[in-house]
Amino acid sequence: MENRTPVLKVEDLVVNFGSGSKTVSAVAGVSFEVFEGETLGIVGESGCGKSTTGKALMRIIELTSGTVEIDGVNISTMSKKVLRKARTSMQMIFQDPISSLNPRRRIKDIVAEPLDCWEPNRPDRESIVVDLLNKVGIDPEVYGNRYARQFSGGQCQRISIARSLAMRPKILICDEMVSALDVSVQAQILNLLEDLKKEYGLTLLFIAHDLAVVKNVSDRVAVMYLGKICEIGPSDQLYASPAHPYTKFLLGAALEADPDSDKHDEVLTGEPPSPMNPPSGCRFRTRCPNATQKCADEVPLPQMVGEGHEVACHYPLTITRK
């Protein structure tokens, strides 16, 4: 890799819920870096730990172990008080746009809330709000005084974006931010996100289950399965030649809106095992057609299969193919 410094550096992140025999291992040792101006996509099925990872980075969910560094500052051991201030440089947008806004507040106040909290009595409060609402395509003259409950899902997501930008964050964590929207509205929001990313110089962590959506916005993609990253790499390369069998199945299951596409012959059987009792060794081995005894005995470590492309598999596909 080039000599770039990561804006966000996550090392061996572990999140467990519960304790004793009922421990759910939601995130089991995840490490990655996100560089300035980059979008890292995290994709995986429900229960793979992608949302928990996002929330643990913000410390909305406390991490069990591991470190999270923003611009070289370790936030994982900060006290709550110091953390609150540090968190203004990292904002999050959630899945359900309607429930993430207070239905009984005016949207201009919702957007101004971060400012009211951290920089009260700013003389340019109004103009910042007007500017933000304009940026996300909501006319502040007409809609600024309306209540959040008067808006549709797509508009609420625009308002959420405006609010998250109020403190000029460096990093934006988007957790399934378009999954509740119709395709035509989804396209508007994704294009808006790309524009704002350029304009505000944002670094994005884009968490979603939809492979096509993740590819569209991401420079690099990490694929998660049962609390671990099984593959990470530049998005075009990862989608073109997946090295992990799970990635290959996941891509094979993604439906292309083309009647001539012909790729539902290889379907992954079974369902993900319980994170309360994950398989030994490689966590995917119970569903993997290539699994051997080695997969049960040894946890596969990440290995390079291409420029910036790492896979945690004993028998990566791209190597065996050549």
Place this chain on the structure above:
Amino acid sequence: MSNELLVVKDLHTTFATAGGDLPAVDGISFTLGENETLGIVGESGSGKTVLARTIMGLQAIKNATVTGSVKINGSEVVGTSEADKRKIWGTEVAMIFQDPMTSLNPVMRIGKQVDETLRILMGMSKEDAKKRAIELLELVGIPSPEERYEAFPSELSGGMRQRVVIATALACSPKLVLADEPTTGLDVTIQAQILNLLDELKEKMQMSVILITHDLGVVATRTSRIIVMYAGRIVEMGSTQDVFKDHRMPYTRALLESAPKVSNPSHTRLVTIAGRPPNLLALEKGCAFAPRCKYATDKCHNERPELQATGTEGHMFACWNPLTSSRGDA
């Protein structure tokens, strides 16, 4: 006429609301043959679910008015009594709902939910029904069906629950199955399993299937015909090939283009449709899509386009300024 399993004629479902009459289904006509799979696509609020529920004859809301005709294998659904509809539910037509958690009774063992219909509609004895229910659970791919017969829905995953819902729907071998967003909310790998299962069962049991979805990927390779809905009306219908490759209605194209594709490189700019789906209480006189359409003219805003044929068999669209055929003017 003999091979037409479902005939829908000029169907209207209107809800009386505080804001006025809401035409959720606004004059829909189509037919469906035996062993055919039809896809109905549209965004939320386009009326696809209300259409399915009207075809089933499920009017949950008292203030709904239904006019027109729905004939399933010759029996009329619109205006018939609940008792008469019960005679065709399960045996002629069945429905698979979106949310497998709320369509199953959470405090009833799943086996009982499957054999309930067998006992009531087919008059099977308790033992026979249980035997058949276990066969059905096996058919839909539930591992160790004898044990699972005793399980409660909360003990199963979403994908497994949807398999139980499918087993319940298919228990009395209906000729027509309406699947309303059967895989929405499921993971992609599970979605592929469920869609393959539906395909398989359709062949095995000789049924016709209507697959209702917002996801064009779901219908692309699994249907022979597609209906595109917008604001309660059909805006385009035709063979799956025609709708995907030779669409004439600008909305169909916009819907296809606005979805990101796995095969496109990252950071591909998406084509968007301005605005958002219309308010059905305040529709324009003309085409409902006109306010969002870049080809709209005065005529579009004032006169409502009716469905017209393209020349290709079964391919129809409702538009004053259709896109030119990608296959040349045939």
